[in-house]
Amino acid sequence: xxxxxxxxxxxxxxxxxxxxxxxxxxxxxxxxxxxxxxxxxxxxxxxxxxxxxxxxxxxxxxxxxxxxxxxxxxxxxxxxxxxxxxxxxxxxxxxxxxxxxxxxxxxxxxxxxxxxxxxxxxxxxxxxxxxxxxxxxxxxxxxxxxxxxxxxxxxxxxxxxxxxxxxxxxxxxxxxxxxxxxxxxxxxxxxxxxxxxxxxxxxxxxxxxxxxxxxxxxxxxxxxxxxxxxxxxxxxxxxxxxxxxxxx
Numbered sequence: 001x002x003x004x005x006x007x008x009x010x011x012x013x014x015x016x017x018x019x020x021x022x023x024x025x026x027x028x029x030x031x032x033x034x035x036x037x038x039x040x041x042x043x044x045x046x047x048x049x050x051x052x053x054x055x056x057x058x059x060x061x062x063x064x065x066x067x068x069x070x071x072x073x074x075x076x077x078x079x080x081x082x083x084x085x086x087x088x089x090x091x092x093x094x095x096x097x098x099x100x101x102x103x104x105x106x107x108x109x110x111x112x113x114x115x116x117x118x119x120x121x122x123x124x125x126x127x128x129x130x131x132x133x134x135x136x137x138x139x140x141x142x143x144x145x146x147x148x149x150x151x152x153x154x155x156x157x158x159x160x161x162x163x164x165x166x167x168x169x170x171x172x173x174x175x176x177x178x179x180x181x182x183x184x185x186x187x188x189x190x191x192x193x194x195x196x197x198x199x200x201x202x203x204x205x206x207x208x209x210x211x212x213x214x215x216x217x218x219x220x221x222x223x224x225x226x227x228x229x230x231x232x233x234x235x236x237x238x239x240x241x242x243x244x245x246x247x248x
Contacts, residue, residue, distance in 0.1 A: 005046050007093035012068050014090060018150045020075035021119075023060070024085075025068040026096050032066035033098050035059055037126035038105065038239070041069055041098030045084040052095065055081040058213070058239065059099065060122035062129040069096065072122040072153060103213065103239040105130070110235070111208045113198075114142040115222055117190050118151065120214025120241055125154060127211075132166060141169045141201050145190025145218065149180040171197060190214075191221035198229065205230040213239040 013025030026043065035041070044054040061070035075082045088094065105112065105127050112131075114124045121144050131138065146152055149172075158170040173186035173193050186193050198204065210226055212219045219238050226236050 005052060005095070007095050009094045009096040011088050011090055011092050011094055013070070017153045018148070021151060021153070022073055023153060024071050024073060025061075026071065026094055027068050028066070028096055034066065035063055035099030036104055037063050037130040038103040038123045039099040039101040040123075041071075041096055042100075043071070043081070043085070044095035044097075045081065045088075047080065047084065053081045053084060054095070056100070058101075058103075058120075058122040058126075060125040062133070063126060064129075064133060069098075072119045072125075074119050101239070103211070103237060105211075106209055106237065108209055108235075109138070111139040111141065111203060112211060113203055113208050114140060114211045115145075115190055115194065115213070115218070116143070117145045117214030117218045118241070120239070121153060123213055123239065124211070128161065128168070132161070137167060139167045139169075141171065141197070141203065143171045143173065143190055143194070143197060145173045145175065145193075145214070147174070147176045147179075149174050149183040169201060189218070191218045191225070194222050194225055198225075205232065205235060209235045209237065211237045214241050216240045
């Protein structure tokens with residue numbers, strides 16, 4: 001790592017969720033920047049060619065606490081950024097700047113249907129913190145799609161929040177159940193269970209706004225389902241992870 005680049009942050013936390021899947025904390029060493037729940041920051045590390053390699057990462061921590069920015073990140077073998085991140089140890093410098101993005105909760109009073117795949121859960125954790133802090137009575141349905149049940153970050157926390165009386169219905173689906181023998185919940189890719197979940201929870205264009213974050217294939221598939229059910233474009237909010245041609 002080059003010592004010449006003026007890094008402005010440090011790696012403050014590293015929590016392994018599963019192999020190659022972590023929740024990390026980054027502290028800003030200069031003035032922390034404000035953000036709105038759902039926005040992303042850009043993390044940067046010096047690559048082997050002496051250039052700063054940067055990637056946008058959704059912030060999962062509460063917007064009311066700027067002492068540390070939290071991110072949910074998967075290692076991409078052969079990627080440009082994440083292998084560099086995995087070489088760090090706590091306290092190491094890292095660049096951070098932000099915040100950007102228009103993936104925000106809409107003030108429309110409708111039920112929020114959050115649909116995430118993999119690390120796309122991150123912005124929804126920040127959104128839930130905001131709704132909880134504001135004492136919101138808006139109903140939220142959250143669907144998290146993963147490959148294996150051990151990838152379900154914040155599962156216990158979300159189940160506890162749902163059981164606490166907060167108006168959250170937490171659902172999770174595992175697409176490779178043969179490798180998760182203890183799993184008894186929904187199975188299949190997120191987009192394959194959405195239609196059934198819309199029906200089961202009475203969610204439609206008249207009462208719900210969809211928020212989609214994660215794999216572009218999931219986003220496209222759910223957009224088609226929503227359009228067929230009469231959801232107007234403004235009620236389908238989306239944040240695509242890993243746009244085509246961009247690897248982390």
